Amino acid sequence: xxxxxxxxxxxxxxxxxxxSESYDxxxxxxxxxxxxxHKVLVAYEITNEVIDEAISLGCQxxxxxxxxxxxxLKKITGQNEVQRMVKRMIKSxxxxxxxxxxxxxxxxxxxxxxxxxxxxxxxxILKSGKDRLFSLVVFVPKGDFEKVEQSIFKAGAGHIGKYSxxxxxxxxxGSFLPLEGxxxxxxxxxxxxxxxxxxxxxxxxxxKLTSVLSAxxxxxxxEEVAHFIIPLENVDPESxxxxxxxxxxxxxxxxxxVHLKSVLNLKSIKISVKHPEKIQKVAICGGSGSFLIQEAxxxxxxxxxxxxxxxxxxxxxxxxxxxxxxxxxESEIMIVNEFAKFLEKNFHTxxxxxxxxxxxxxxTI
Numbered sequence: 001x002x003x004x005x006x007x008x009x010x011x012x013x014x015x016x017x018x019x020s021e022s023y024d025x026x027x028x029x030x031x032x033x034x035x036x037x038h039k040v041l042v043a044y045e046i047t048n049e050v051i052d053e054a055i056s057l058g059c060q061x062x063x064x065x066x067x068x069x070x071x072x073l074k075k076i077t078g079q080n081e082v083q084r085m086v087k088r089m090i091k092s093x094x095x096x097x098x099x100x101x102x103x104x105x106x107x108x109x110x111x112x113x114x115x116x117x118x119x120x121x122x123x124x125i126l127k128s129g130k131d132r133l134f135s136l137v138v139f140v141p142k143g144d145f146e147k148v149e150q151s152i153f154k155a156g157a158g159h160i161g162k163y164s165x166x167x168x169x170x171x172x173x174g175s176f177l178p179l180e181g182x183x184x185x186x187x188x189x190x191x192x193x194x195x196x197x198x199x200x201x202x203x204x205x206x207x208k209l210t211s212v213l214s215a216x217x218x219x220x221x222x223e224e225v226a227h228f229i230i231p232l233e234n235v236d237p238e239s240x241x242x243x244x245x246x247x248x249x250x251x252x253x254x255x256x257x258v259h260l261k262s263v264l265n266l267k268s269i270k271i272s273v274k275h276p277e278k279i280q281k282v283a284i285c286g287g288s289g290s291f292l293i294q295e296a297x298x299x300x301x302x303x304x305x306x307x308x309x310x311x312x313x314x315x316x317x318x319x320x321x322x323x324x325x326x327x328x329x330e331s332e333i334m335i336v337n338e339f340a341k342f343l344e345k346n347f348h349t350x351x352x353x354x355x356x357x358x359x360x361x362x363x364t365i
Contacts, residue, residue, distance in 0.1 A: 002349040004061065004095060005033040007040070010346050011099060015109065016207040019102040019130060019239060025067045026102050030086065031095025037061055042340045043355035044333055046085060046096065050357050055092055057353055062089075063343075065110075065335055067098035103335060104241070105130045110286045110335045111243035117263050117334050118282065118305070120245030124237065126283055127295045131239035132206040137199060138216055138227040139174050141186065145198045148219045152200070155215035156208035161237060167202045174226065185221040204229075205236050242285035242292045242306075244299055250280040253303075253322065260305070264330050267364045272314045275322025276302045286331040297321050307331045329360040 008028055020026045039059040043050045045066035054062050068085060078084045089096060103109040107125055115123045136157060140148045149167065152158070158166040174197035178184040187193035204212050209229070217225050251259065256279040261269055282303055283296035289306030290313045296304035297316065304321070307328040317323045336354065343352045 002037045002347055003033070004028070004031065004035045004037050007037060007061070007343070007347065008033055008097070011097070011342075013211065014342070015099055015103050015106060017102055018207050019105040021101040021105075024101045025070055026098050026100050029067055029069050029096045029098055030089050031061070031093075035060060035093075035095060037095075037350045039351045039353060040343060041353050041355055042336055042343070043357065044329065044336050044359050046089075047357065047359050048085060048088075050355055050359065051085060051088055051092070051094065053355055053357055054094055059353065060093070061095045061097060063097045063099065063339055065098070065100060065103070065332060065339075067100055068096055099339065104286065105239055107238040110332060110338075111284055113334045113338050114284050114286045114305075114331060115243050115245045118245075118260065118284070119247065119263065120243075120282055120284075121248055123243055123245040125240040126242030126244045126285065126292060126299060128237045128240040129235040130241070131236045133232045133234045133236050134204045134206060134209055135201060135230040135232055136204045136209075136212065136216075136227065137201050137230070138220070138225065139172075139197050139199055141174075141221060142171075142196045142198055144219075144221050145169070145200070148216060149200055151215040151219035152202060152212055155212040157202040157204045157212045159205075159238070160203060167200055169198045169200045172197055172199055176226075183223055185223065203232075203234075205238065207239070242283060242289055242295065244281070244283050244296075244301065247280050247282065250278045253277055253279055256303070257324075260324065260326065264326050266326055266330055269327075270309070270325040272317030272323040274317040274319055276320050279303050279322075284331075286335070287328055293323070305331070327360075327362075329362075333360075 017027045037060045040061045040063055041054045041059040042063050045064050046062055046068040076083050076086055078087055112123055153165045160166045174195045177192045178187055178189045186195055253275055279302045281301045283299055283301035285292050285306040288308040290309050293316050303324055305324045307325055309323060309325040314323055340352050340354050
């Protein structure tokens, strides 16, 4: 048994709602965060069949990629299918969590899962910079420096590309005069103190700033921690849209299509008439990603894999750049398994069940 608020907190730490697009609706959409959870059903999206499944299995929560409530609801009278499902979930005591574009926009998210499914290496974000970077500067007594530094790193500061624990420090003298009402860890009330300190500077992505500051203050000995936060113009390489990677060896285009159909379990696949003969560098965007066609082309990718590609968008293909549309559901469904793995890894107090309902509203015949 686990409180729903604890599940939400863990999800928010690893997949922050702040990474969602402005039009999106993520997090807890139905239910109370104070409810007790014994079973969670993980599905791609909510349908009446998924609700039936959750009720029959005795679940309290349905976690999905697509939010049931996407457009704002002005009333819940049962006049359309979404309203009827919302009413049914409330009546059945079912909570609903959606993890949508926030998992699309992180380096360890949906596109990494799609990349792994395809077998790409050297994965990175295609269009970086969804999140903002900050420089955190904090002044620490020398004797407490390592404790504060390691706490900050553990909370998520100091990551630059493929390197962690990145920081810069210099020695100096800190001065302060404790005033009435203070409780100084060093020094005496009303006496000017000068302390041997170190200045530590680290990079922090905005999505981790709150947790880093909390860890810093918890580890620091001073009741008033001298620090400042500087917004940067640097692009955050670990947040953004789409992905880019390489096959370990170049493949003939036709062989690559056979490979894709196999690993994505496809009966058919839509491809551009024009495309290169060999494929090695691959750009991807699970779900609707036509807005990234120009970025994919500029990246030097041999092919761009995404869904919901319109007729006219296929004209962007040429002899050195192909476009492949495997389908929306087909390019995202693997994230459901990742959600289940995340919950199973971080919690041992409730059951995690994978939905057996295929919610794809379209089939290939």
